[in-house]
Amino acid sequence: SQQGEEDPQALSIQEGENATMNCSYKTSINNLQWYRQNSGRGLVHLILIRSNEREKHSGRLRVTLDTSKKSSSLLITASRAADTASYFCATVGENSGYSTLTFGKGTMLLVSP
Amino acid sequence: GAVVSQHPSRVICKSGTSVKIECRSLDFQATTMFWYRQFPKQSLMLMATSNEGSKATYEQGVEKDKFLINHASLTLSTLTVTSAHPEDSSFYICSAKGGGAGDPHEQYFGPGTRLTVT
Numbered sequence: 001s002q003q004g005e006e007d008p009q010a011l012s013i014q015e016g017e018n019a020t021m022n023c024s025y026k027t028s029i030n031n032l033q034w035y036r037q038n039s040g041r042g043l044v045h046l047i048l049i050r051s052n053e054r055e056k057h058s059g060r061l062r063v064t065l066d067t068s069k070k071s072s073s074l075l076i077t078a079s080r081a082a083d084t085a086s087y088f089c090a091t092v093g094e095n096s097g098y099s100t101l102t103f104g105k106g107t108m109l110l111v112s113p
Numbered sequence: 114g115a116v117v118s119q120h121p122s123r124v125i126c127k128s129g130t131s132v133k134i135e136c137r138s139l140d141f142q143a144t145t146m147f148w149y150r151q152f153p154k155q156s157l158m159l160m161a162t163s164n165e166g167s168k169a170t171y172e173q174g175v176e177k178d179k180f181l182i183n184h185a186s187l188t189l190s191t192l193t194v195t196s197a198h199p200e201d202s203s204f205y206i207c208s209a210k211g212g213g214a215g216d217p218h219e220q221y222f223g224p225g226t227r228l229t230v231t
Contacts (some may be wrong), residue, residue, distance in 0.1 A: 031218050041120075042206055042224040043157075046134050057179075087157060092218050099210065099218040103156045 005104055006089060012110045019076040021107040023024045023089035024069075030064055030092045033101065034074050037086045046074075046087075051094070116140055117209050119223035125231055126197055133193045134226045136207030142187035143209035147220060151204040163190055187211070193223075197230040204228075 005024045010042045013019055025032070034044040049056045049065045049072065056063045061074040076083055086108050090101040114140040120134040126132050136146060145164050146203045163169035163184035177225075179201075181193040190209075194201050204227055208220040 033219070033224075040204070040225070040227070042117075043208075043222040044221060045219060045221070048219060098147075099161050099220070100147070100159060100162060101208075102159070105156045108154075 006087070006098045006107045008107060009089050009105065010108045012111070012112065013079060013112055015079060015081055015113050017079055017081070017111075019079050019109055019111070021074045021087050021089075021109070023104050024073070025072075025089075025091045025102075025104075026070065027091075028094040029067070030096065032060075032072050033090045033092070034072075035088045035090060035103075036065060037088065039085075041081075043088070044071075066099075076109075077111075080113045082112050084109060084111045115221040116124070117143075117207065117221045117223040119205075119207055119226050120130075120205075121226060122224060123219075123227045126228070128230055129158050129196055131195045132190055132197055132228060133194055134205055136192070136205075138188045138209045138221070138225050141186045141209075143190070143211040144187065145210050146184055146190040147178055147208045148182060148190075148192050149206045149208070151206060157206060160192075160212070179216045192226075194228065197228070202228055202230045203229065 033048045034046040037043050060077045065072045079090050086106045088106045089104045092099045118137045121134045133156045148160045151157045160168040161171045169182035184190040206225040208222045209222045
């Protein structure tokens with residue numbers, strides 16, 4: 001079953017601007033991951049943040065996690081047209097034996113040149 | 114490293130026939146593989162989890178007799194859609210995780226298979 005809810009569902013920005021996507025979830029987690037999917041393609045893992053971490057960076061990506069609010073955000077700085085894709089958050093439950101991922105509904109990001 | 118392939122990338126079949134999709138981990142041994150289904154403009158829904166040499170665990174609402182999963186080796190899992198119908202048309206994505214380097218919670222995704230049933 002889906003747990004995460006991303007907002008916004010769609011986001012349209014200009015190149016160079018920052019893009020912020022949010023994700024909320026319902027149950028206790030071991031970690032939260034963000035993935036990117038280009039249209040009709042597989043998923044690319046972007047970043048994993050553990051439940052005891054609050055912030056993580058990777059290149060132009062910054063992820064925050066607030067377990068008290070059961071929410072996370074993904075910030076893409078200085079966006080490029082090539083960042084156009086759908087972005088999904090996915091959680092691994094606290095007691096998930098197989099590290100099963102539960103995906104949110106995703107945010108479609110469009111970056112215009 | 115950690116590359117997962119799927120074959121075929123696209124398949125069109127007639128209603129009533131069966132289709133097999135392969136998922137391979139190319140450079141690591143996948144102790145666990147996952148199969149997802151994705152409808153247009155929607156998120157991924159987990160269908161089943163499979164471990165090498167054991168029966169797959171299906172999510173609620175997924176018919177195990179319709180979606181046959183075999184994980185016969187540490188590098189190969191197959192999903193067979195039996196007696197396919199137009200409503201089975203979807204994007205099927207597999208992922209794998211295994212021992213060795215890398216975060217144990219990270220899954221590596223295949224490029225997906227677009228199934229169209231006519």
